[in-house]
Amino acid sequence: MSARLAVDIGGTFTDFALERGGRRWTSKTLTTPHAPEEGVLIGTRQILASAGMAPSDIALVIHGTTLATNALIERKGARTALLTTEGFRDVIALANEARYDQYDLNIDLPQPLVPRRWRLTVPERLDNEGKVLLPLDENAVRAQLEVMRGEGIEALAIGFLHSFVNPVHEQRAAAIAREEWPGLPISLSAEVSPEMREWERFSTTVANAYVQPMMARYLHRLETGLREAGLACPLFLMLSGGGLTTIGTAARFPIRLVESGPAGGAIFSAHVAKERGLEKVLSFDMGGTTAKVCLIDNYAPQSSRTFEVARVGRFKRGSGLPLRIPVIEMVEIGAGGGSIAQVDGLKRITVGPESAGADPGPACYGRGGTKPAVTDANLALGRYEPDLFAGGAMKLHVTPALAALGAHVGEKLGLSPEMAGLGVVEIVDENMANAARVHAIESGKGFTGRSIIAFGGGGPVHGYRVAEKIGVTRVLVPSGAGVGSAIGFLRAPVAYEVVKSLYQRFATFDVAAVNGLLAAMSKEAAGVVEHGAPGAPVRENRIAYMRYVGQGHEIAVGLPSRALTAVDVAAIRVAYDAEYTRFYDRPVPGSDVEILSFAVTVATEVPDVQAAADVADAAAPAPTRVQQVRDTRTGEVAPWSVYDRGAMMPGARVAGPCIVAEDETSTLVGPGWSCRVDGLGYLELERAAQS
Helix, strand or coil: CCEEEEECCCCCEEEEEEEEECEEEEEEECCCCHHHHHHHHCCCCCCHHCCCCHHHHHHEEEEEEEEHHHHHHHHCCEEEEEECCCCCCCCHHHCCCCCCCCCCCCCCCCCCCHHHHEEEEEECCCCCCCCEECCCCCHHHHHHHHHHHHHHCCEEEECCCCCCCHHHHHHHHHHHHHHHEEEEEEEEEEHHHCCCCCCHHHHHHHHHHHHHHHHHHHHHHHHHHHHHHHCCCCEEEEEECCEEEEEEHHCHHHHHHHHHHHHHHHHHHHHHHHHHHCCEEEEECCCCCEEEEEEECCCCCCCEEEEEEEECCCCCCCCCCCECCCCCCEEECCCHHHHHEECCCCCEEEEEECCCCCCCCCHHHHHCCCCEHHHHHHHCCCCHHHHHHHHCCCCCHHHHHHHHHHHHHHHCCCCCCCHHHHHHHHHHHHHHHHHHHHHHHHHHCCCCCCEEEEEEEHHHHHHHHHHHHHHCCCCEEEHHHHHHHHHHHHHHEEEEEEEEEEEEEEHHHHHHHHHHHHHHHHHHHHHHHHHHCCCEEEEEEEEEEECCCCCCCCCEEEEEECCCHHHHHHHHHHHHHHHHHHCCCCCCCCCCCEEEEEEEEEEEEECCCCCCCCCCCCCCCCCEEEEEECCCCCCCCEEEEEHHHCCCCCCEEEEEEEEECCCCCEEEECEEEEECEEEEEEEEECCCCCC
């Protein structure tokens, strides 16, 4: 039987999940930031050895990475130029003139990826219907290419006004550039983000061009390294929207990979929710660098067409560079095991977003780190056994962890290192709980009846306390939780989404024009999927983004996956009113509705999952040891029993406070909680009713 390998590169660890014939092997290795493919190849050799497999046994490799995201955040992409319509060079600097903080007189706004001298213009103009008002000046294009040569430009983004309606000028400019400058990476806004709103469209296109050379080189090195290691199988990439795509498409549109790892985690949670029959869950993924929370309803994560990267205002919407790409909607904050703690000018403990990463890592790694991280705080509280961290593959050092906590937090607040560690953990737990609250409010939802699915290296460690803070009484920790995002890659379909703008009003809805557009979009998306998964059965999903005339933001409404009729148009309007009411309590009678854009997603079919049956109670194993743990709610130190997860049979129940340990993570069961193993081997934590 052939096997499938998933690899997720994070800021601190690279995670691996290998499946074959119903069996699964998982492992972690430290990320190698200088050359991420080296960590992938090292970990691949290790997991193949532990599974007793040869490289030729692998039929498919699925990969997700934060490399594009990090390049945008750290401003380490290519020297990129923007070629745009004359008079519009400053669109990406002016943005929409909004302020993410109305009362900050010294507000720091995000700077464009392309400095002004590399934003070059040419005479050309289309109207809003795509008609040519001013032909493209081809000589001006050639002249600007010479300017770019002199500036040492490495990538080109082309974004003209109204090109999302008619791409003819962008395509001709790109053809000239390829004639004059063969090999120059070129990104067209009509291909990367063919939607109205030129700031978001230009920003997305520039970001794609900015990371394209680096990502293409990396993907080539990775593909070459895997082939040299004997893995001649296809390599698929995880997309931010939750699907898989080929390496060719990923190299062409690398901006669609910015949230690939977190997307895998959301798919993992959705799959687990379906296995357990849980229609409403909160996905909680805490890794080494960030924590991600995502609402999942009816076994599907929320999706979005907007995303921000490289925010200059911490957690503040509107303070980053906008990207118009298909993404799974979630909140991501700098709260991971490597997030660094410090005391600010107001004597407050703050955690993140700066991370110790994999090199040097937290102080307790013993690799030269001197600043306290969340992992150091957890170690100071007794939550980790120093000699058994990561299954014994990595030894933690208590002395440097306490020294870092004391020097950077404790001494400034008059606290012992241990109490400083308590403060750090409580702050990071509150940050994650607050992110979950904000995400729920912005989505018009709550936590009543929800369960938390906790995974990642830190999710099971912090899950019960976050649940207490937001009022959730059940936490589920699946098997393989420490590498949940990588396992999610194995559950993802091969999929591709196409988005196009076509302005419509319901009062004058052109059924024929919309059907023609949707058919063309369906053909384009199906072609990409067919290339990645020839002959596979597929499903199609269609969405329209609409709003009341005069509003500023759209709401997504599902469409039938077939040609529309006049009857469908009336039903879609009713569906919009219902969705608007869910967000804002009531519709707006008498107002016409306008549609700004359409999205078509084609994906391979995902096998059905049946909810697992319950199992009878079983005897709990004896604890393997006892650790002295400081409870973050009371500050008291007490003995906590430690159980080996592998020794706990389905139906076994243990009472908190205790720790259930495994190689990739540990599950903390707080006071007042109990932990039971279900029929799938998952840990289900329940909190006793509070008097």
